[in-house]
Structure formats: C-alpha cells, structure tokens
Amino acid sequence: METRELRYFVAVAEELHFGRAAQRLGISQPPLSRAIGGLERRLGTVLLERGSRGVTLTGAGAVLLREARAALDAVEAAERRTRRAALAATGSPAVVLAAKAGASGELLAKLLDAYAAERGAVAVDVVLCGPGEQAEVLRNGRADVALLHRPFDDTTGFDTEDLHTEGQVAILPAGHPLSARPHVRLAEVTDLPGLPLPRWPRPDGTFPDGPGPKVRDHTQLTQLIALGRACAVIPESGRIGLGEGLAAVPVPDAPVVTTVIAWPPHSRSTAVAGLVRAATSL
Known part of the structure; x- marks a missing residue:
C-alpha cells in the first residue's frame, strides 16, 4: 500500500x-x-x-x-525526526519534551534542572499539551520524549520508566459543602448536582456526550470550577498553584496516577537517554 x-x-x-x-x-x-x-x-x-x-x-x-x-503517524514522525537530526548535525542540537499543561509542574522543573547539569546536555524545547495529547505528539514525531500519566494516557508502543505515583483530589469551588470534608468518595464527586465533570476532547477533536462543559485546557477548567459550573478529579500534584476560589479534597478511592517518562523504542538519541537518566535519578 x-x-x-x-x-x-x-x-x-x-x-x-x-x-x-x-x-x-x-x-x-x-x-x-x-x-x-x-x-x-x-x-x-x-x-x-x-x-x-x-x-x-x-x-x-x-x-x-x-x-x-x-x-x-510513523511516516510523519520519521520525517520530523530526520529533519531534527539534520538540524542537530549543523550545530543546533535540541530535544523536544512533551508534557501536559498544568500537570507535573514541579517534576518537570526538577527534571530540566537535573538534565541541564549533565555533561553534554543540549537545549530542551518543552511542548505543553492538552489532556491526552502528549502520546499523540510523541507518536507523530513532534516530540522525542514525553511525560505521560497512566491510566489516562496510552503508553502502548513506547518504552517507559515509572517516575511517580500519586492519589487524586477533587477540585471544588471554595465554600462548597464538600470542600470542608477531610476526604470524599469518588461517587460523591461524579454525581454532584450542578457541578458536572468536564468533557475533554477526544483525539479526533470531538467531545463525548454529557452534561459537563467542554474544556480544552487547565485554565478553562479552573475558571469554570471557580464560577461554580464544574468540578474535577485530578492527580494530587495538580493542587499546587491553585488560585483563589478553589478547594482540593483527597479522593482515596480514585485510581492512583503514575507519571512515566516515555520514548520511542527505536530511539538512539543520546539526549533522550540523558533525559531519561536524569528523570529516573529524581
């Protein structure tokens, strides 16, 4: 074909x-x-x-x-990575790292600092993606390595190293009755009257059916929650830097989230190897 x-x-x-x-x-x-x-x-x-x-x-x-x-996707990835390799050969080496906007911010900062301190480190271009987009960006060659989150992201076909496992929290409007609780059950959050869970876009750009608002990024989500139009369940690290008008409550029975660093199994990039090494050392 x-x-x-x-x-x-x-x-x-x-x-x-x-x-x-x-x-x-x-x-x-x-x-x-x-x-x-x-x-x-x-x-x-x-x-x-x-x-x-x-x-x-x-x-x-x-x-x-x-x-x-x-x-x-594989053909497109081959073209993009070949062009990047050509740029590196002319003296402008760089590695592209994809990460989810609004997630793993502290880990990402530590990773960039740790890699920069390595001998032979090259420039790292960070691509911040919407929910679930990092895997696609890695598959089609727009990134060389990515931070993914199981069970939300599909890691099929990638080599991975586990970096961090954490629980999840419910993000609610400040002052909501549940916001004063030490913890809530997942069922309580998924069926809150007047505070539906958001609908994130599928890979093809369409949205699933449901009552929740359509959301494309973390900023939209937090603003809608602060306005009392939605709630969300996110990894615990997402509570860092939450603005006014928002409360985070642990959800002990929600699935744990594992952050992994992922890369194509055929990669021979020393820069990717250096990033993976720096990430696992953290």
Missing part, C-alpha cells in the same frame, strides 16, 4: 462521505473513488459500504483505519 492510498482512505473513513473527503484532500471525486476501489480489490475485501444513506465502515475497514493512522 502507498501512503497516498492510506491518506485517501483515512479521509473517506473519517468523513464517511466521498464528496467531503475529496474536498478535504483537494482532489476531484472520481480519482478518489477509483483509488479506494483499487485498494479494496488489492486487499480482497470491502472496506466501505456505499448505500443510499451514506458510507459506513466494514469491520475490515475499521481495522485499516486504525492501522493506517498509525502508519501515517
């Missing part, structure tokens, strides 16, 4: 409409239809069911969509 065919297929599978997919790709519809038909004949299976009500994915098509996204 060619990357062009995979891009064509992903566009149709995501749009579920040949016309919109062709417009997205900047081509006319007939060559797109021919390319998908040729791909199906070569694979010996139907990938997309065409009907009067539109286009739907078959079981085989769903598998190819998942695999094609991973393959295209």
